[in-house]
Structures are given as C-alpha cells and as structure tokens.
Amino acid sequence: MALLTHLLACVFGMGSWVAINGLWVELPLLVTVLPEQWDLPSYITIVIQMANVGPLFVTLMHRFRPGLLKEVTVIYVVVSVGVVACLLLAFLWSYTSPIAGRPHSTAFLVLTFFLALVDCTSSVTFLPFMMQLQPQYLTTFFIGEGLSGLIPALIALGQGAGISTCANVTQLETRYLPANFSTFFFFLLMTGMMLACLLAFFFLTRQPKMWELSQQQLFPSNIMLSSFDQISDDGAGSQISGGCPCPKDAKQPGDNLPEKVSYPLAKLTLIYLLIGWVSALTNGVLPSVQSYSCLPYGNTAYHLATTLSSMANPLACVVAMVLPGRSLALMGTLTVVGTGFGAYNMAIAVMSPCPLLQQSQWGDATIVLSWVIFTGTLSYVKVMAGVILRSCSHSALVWYGALEQLGSLLGALLMFPLVNVYSFFQSADYCSLQCPA
Template sequence: MQAEHKPLCNLDSGREIVRVQIIHLALAAWGLSSWILFNGLWGQLPMFVRTLPEGNKLGVLILTAEQLAYIFPLLFMYKKRHSSNSRLSQEIDIWILLASGLVVSLLLPRYWQAQVPIQGVPHSAGLLVLAFFTGAVCSSTGVVFTPYLATLPKSYTSTHTAGAGLSGLAIALLTLVADAGSLHPRLSPGHYFNLLSLVLLVGMAAFGFVSRRVHASVQEEREEARDAEPAAGVEEAHGQGQYGTLADRSLEETEERPDGDRRPLIAPGVDSGDPRDPPTDPSSLPSASPPPSSLPSVRDSHVAVFGLQCLLSALAYGVVPSTLPMACTGYQNPSRVLLLANGGFMCADPLGKLATSFLPTGRIFMSGAATICLAALLLYCAFSGSAPPLALRPYGGVLVVVANTLFSFMFSFTSISIFFDRRRQEEAARARKAGRIGGDGGDAAYQWFAWSAFMVQTGAFLGTGLSLAGVLLWS
C-alpha cells in the first residue's frame, strides 16, 4: 500500500514546486511593472529632445515635473495615519495605483506631442503633465507596496524587488531595439508606450494572482486553527498540557521547607499568605530595567536607519547618476566607458536584491559604509578633472565601470537588508509578546515600513536637487 501512495506524494510535491515557481514569476512581473513607466519615459528622451521644442532642456524639465509629484507620497502618508491599515485596505491602494499607471501609459501615445503656446512660444505641456503623473505613480509605489510586501515570506519579497530592478535593464534593451532618437526608429513612440501598457496590464494580472494566493493561504491557516481548537479543548478538559496534568505540575512546582512541609512555588514579590513566610521587602524585588541584551542599539534607532536610507537614496538616485558622465570624461573612449558603466549598474541592481535571499543581511551599517565609499570613489573620479585614477592606462575606465557596478549591487543589497532586518526585529518582538504585530503593534509596524519607503523618496528628492544645483554650478 505504501508503494501505491508514493507516486501520489511525489505528484503532490511536484505540484507544490510548480505552484511556488508560478508565484515567484507573478511577483517578478508585478515588480517589473512598478517602475517600467518611469524608466520607459527616460528611454524615449533622445526622441523627445530631437522632436520637441525644448530640446536639450527637456531632461531637466521632465525631472522637475516628476519630482513635483513627490507631494503624492506625502498625501498618502497623511491619509494612512487616519485610516485603516488592514490587508484589504492595502490591496485597494495597490489596485488604485496600478490602474492609475495603466491610464497614464495609455494616454502617453496620444498626447506626448501635445503643445501649448505660452507667450507665443510652444511648450510640451502634454509630455510634462504626463511626466508629472508618471512621477506620482512611481514615487508612490514604495510607500504603497512596502507594507504589503512586509507580510509576505522573505523569498517572495526578494523576487518582487528583483523584478522591479529588472525594469531598468528591460527598458535599456527595449531602447536599443527601438533605436530611439534616430531618424528612422524601429519602434515609434506610440508603439513603444503601447508595449509599456501591455507590461502594466500583465503586472495587474500578476498582482491579482498573488493577492488571490495570499487570501487562500490566510483561509487555510484559519481552517487549521479551527481544526486545532477541538483538540485543545479536550486537552484542557482532561487537565493535560505540554508538561502533563495539572496535578503533576502542582507536585513538580513545589519546594521543601526547613520544617519538612512542602508548598507551591510563589513568584518573587507575591505574598503567599503563609504566616511562616517572611514579609516581602519591596527593595529586594528585582529591578524592572531590561537586560543589557534588550537595550536599544544603533541598529534599532529609527533616526540612524532612516538617515542611512535617505543618504543612500540621495547618492543612488541623484548624485551618482548625474556625475557619472563627468567621471568618464578623463578616460580613453569615454562614451564606451559610460555605456558599460550604465549597463553594469542596471545588471547589478536586480542581482543585489536577489543576493538577499542567500547572503547574511544583518550588518546593514557595514554594507551601507561600503556603498558610501564606492560613491565617494566615483565622485572623486568625476571632480578630479582630466587626471582621474588610472587615466593613463589603456583600460583605466574599467575602474569606473567596476565601481559603478559594485555601487549598484551594494545599494540594492543594503536597501533590502534594512527591510529584512526590521522585519526580523518585529518577528522577535512578536515572539516575546504575543499579539504585538497582529494586535496593538500592527499599526506601529505598518507605520515603520511606510515611513521607511517615504525616506527613500525623500533621499531621491534631495539627491536630485543637489545634483541639479551641483551640475549648474559646475557648468
């Protein structure tokens, strides 16, 4: 009989593996759709510069329009302080955000060329307005998606973030295929944005699948809990527990007195009511201060962690990308160096996020310090003039390529490590005090993850402002 059931067991195991792989694929597709519109807009920048009246100023105008949309994450954070943080509420917010991105992508092919004359001078009002709403959608993904992802297993979160990182690489490949900016591109902007709409539609379907699987898992857990209740009731009725009957435990939890009597153990500081016991001295009670291991550390400090996130985001989303062309000018064939450096950055971003699945993620400040050192090296190459390190070597530009690639890897790895480290702390707190996360502490945990994503957007905003000011002053 056992031999007959073995193939069925293997079949069930195989189905479970396939089911998990499908969930990972859906999470990657959902993550890919989160930033595909933002990166896709920049992928068509050569075409915009060539055809629209603003010309070379269009990049700064698009960046400004996207950063003005930073107000939307602020409004969302204010809204969540006065509304429910339930899973259903989080899913509704995600659906609204995904639908908004799809609407913007459907409007881009029709209105990106729309111009409005201001004082007799035409301006690309259609593109800039749509860039504003693109920034609103993409800058809000962090504060909307992160709390929901915090409820999923660690491997699922890594897959989603890796999918989000692949959006830059996907746009780079699509831009090369489309030959954007040339006189005869292989893909027109209309067809290009229609492909992005298709990716967003697939992302919505993928999130629907993930949400359905999450609800199914919750329902299974509830059914298992209901099945366990009758057994627990029978065990309690018979006086049985993990350590035997109540009578057995009462005999075990006793101590012998000097006069030969035996009485149950009483917790320190509790009056037993026995006149033979000495009165309780309050000064002899143990101190209520926490043990040294539970004292707050630097890693537990919200200010330190949020400050690290803000600094790294400012470097990754503003300072380093804006100064990278300057870092390549001192080497032979700078255009080739810049192309390879950008390619390495895009490839290393998803790899850094995937690495959190199998590498230790506890030392966030050490990995953060390494990321800052790599950024400092790139800035030194950018502002050292015509004599950056290894400039006289034939392959000296490899230094910038490797540094930028490692910077991208370490930034992605550190960002996701901060997320996992905080979730481990919340799980440990839940183990020490049952119901903290699911009960009164649920709002606090949600607020931490939402504010964490908010600080990432704050760093990106500050980094963009600093980079714009620095480039203008340098020029």
C-alpha cells in the same frame, strides 16, 4: 496552482517601477529630441520627487482615517493610471508647448508625473498586499521588482537608443543613427508590461483557495493586519525597549512575527544617516547630472551607462537576497566605495564638456564602469539597511522609508537650481568639441 501564483506575483512585482525605469533607460534617445536636452534628467528627478504626494496621501489616510481607503481598490486605481499614462506617452511624448518664451516638453513631464505617482504609491500598497500571501510568494515579488529595471534595460540595449556617429559635412557634426525601433514602440512595450501587472493583480485576487490558506497560515486568529494598521498601532502605543530606540510593534493574538533585535541608539542613528545619504546620491544628486557625466564621451557611452547601471540595481538586490548581510562595517565600507565612484561621476560632470580621457576608449569604459559600480554598491547598501531594520520593528522600516524619501528630496532640490537656474554644468556637441589635448 503554486507555480501560477509565483508567476503572477513576479509579474505583479515587475509593474512596481517598470515605467520610471523605462524612462531612465530611454533617456539617451529622449535628450536628442526634447527641448530640455541635457537638462532633462534633472527635470525628471524633480518630477519624481513631487510625485511622493501619492504615498504621503495614502499613508496619512490610513493613519487618520483607517479603513476608508481599501488597499485593493487603491492598487487597481494606480495601476490603471499607469497603463493609461504609458499609452498616452507613446503618442504624446514629443509634444511641446511654450512656457516663459521657451519650448518645453509639457506632455512628457506631466505624464512622467503620473507614472512617478503610480510607482511611488506602489511602495506603500504593493508590499502590504503581498504580506497577506504566503511567505514564498513575497520572495517572488521581489524578483519581479528587480526585473522592473532589468527588462527595460535589455529592451533599450536591443533598441540601440541614442547611438551616434560623427559626420563630416561642412564641419564635424553629430549624426544619430536610427534606432532599431521607435520610442513610440518602446512606450507601447511599457504599456503592455503595466497591463500585464494589472491582469496579474486581478488574477491574484481571484484565487479564493489560496487566500483562505494563506490567511489561515499567516493569521491563525483570523486577524488581518496590514502595514497601515501596524503604523497606527505604533503611533498609539510605542515604547522604548532594550537598546533599540524603535517603537516595538504591538503584538496581537496570532501574530507570527520574528523575534526583535535591539540596536544601540548610536548604531541606528548611523544606519538612518547612511540611508539618507545614499538615497540623496542615488535618487537625487547623481541622476540629475548623468547626461553631463556621460555625454562628453559620446551617446554610446551614455547609452551603456544608463542601461547597465539600471541592470546593476536589480542584480544587487538579487545578490542581497541570496547573501543578506548585517555587518555595519561592510555597510560603511560599501557606502564609502559607492560615494567615491559617485564623486568621480560628479567630477566628470563638472568638467563637462572637456573631461578626463575624452576621445579615449579608456575614458568611455571608465565612466560606464563607474556608473555601474556606483549604482550596484549603493543599491546593496540600501537592501542591507532594510534587512537590519526589519529585525528591529515595523516602525524602523517606516522611518527607513521616511529617511529614503527625505534624502531623495533634498538631493533633488539641491541639484535642480544648479542645473537649470545657475547653469553650473555645461553641455556641448560631442563631435564639434574643441578641447585642449
């Protein structure tokens, strides 16, 4: 029974972000077909930020109308929406319609919004649900969450999406090699993974003995606390304690909470600023220009950069689980390192379509490695920040989420007009480029 529960928790966690991660790794193929082309990543980034209305709505409902939304019901709804959206995407992803006289991939962007709505809402529903189980299953859930990025990346590598060659017809032109399997089949695989998540959740809620045992061990007084209930407690009776400007979580009889750690205001301010900065870079700024940063080196480099950097994120999270760090000096150093590689990626995007080391294997390897290190280091920074703030209070984690979403939103809003309105970044066909030697 314990092994089965671990498996179910892993599959359940895998469904948290698998749909959006699948879209990112499929981009090298999508940009060659959809009319937005190189601008498509910036559209996806802004659509994902719009989908944060989901978690905002859920959080506000639990804050002002506690008990009205049932956590299990919300999870059933959002995962079911994810299954349907993935299935529709398999059939409608290439459908376009004219908007303001230009063709746009309306079906793809609308369905992307619903997938993002599912994944963003999972951040405020999946984890509180898992907090009601025994602690060892929470670790398995995080492993599954890491697989939500790793498995689509492996599938995309096997697909060979967007691999191209230069063919000499009347002049050199880019010819895309056929993928090992179609985008239709890729999205069907994503549908199957979302359906597996739904079934895993169904069976997790159908194990009464496990639930009874977990409730007795975690909540001896039979008081069930969810994250949303704790948010309400924080809002009603927060107080400053020691040097930590985080509201102390209200202690209830039977709570088995770890001892809180106090941090000076200056250190907490630094941590929150780093969270906002890192989130802006990883979720808003750099994803918007990844195509401009990688495609000048060819579709193969773009393909490897998207898939390997998607692998770097969950691997960094696994490393952080095994070797959790609390050093602010290390966090600051990794932030500087990750920002440096992000600055290199941005500089290459600005130089598009004629960046440094073009038509060189060193240039291809450098841009792929830069994206992997950028994603890996800053992912580790975010996990470190979570470890530190978790030891402060639940309210600190609430502010973590708020700063993460704020940073992501500001980054996306900054880049969207630069990419799509002012055309600050230039695209070109890789094979027909006329760049100075």
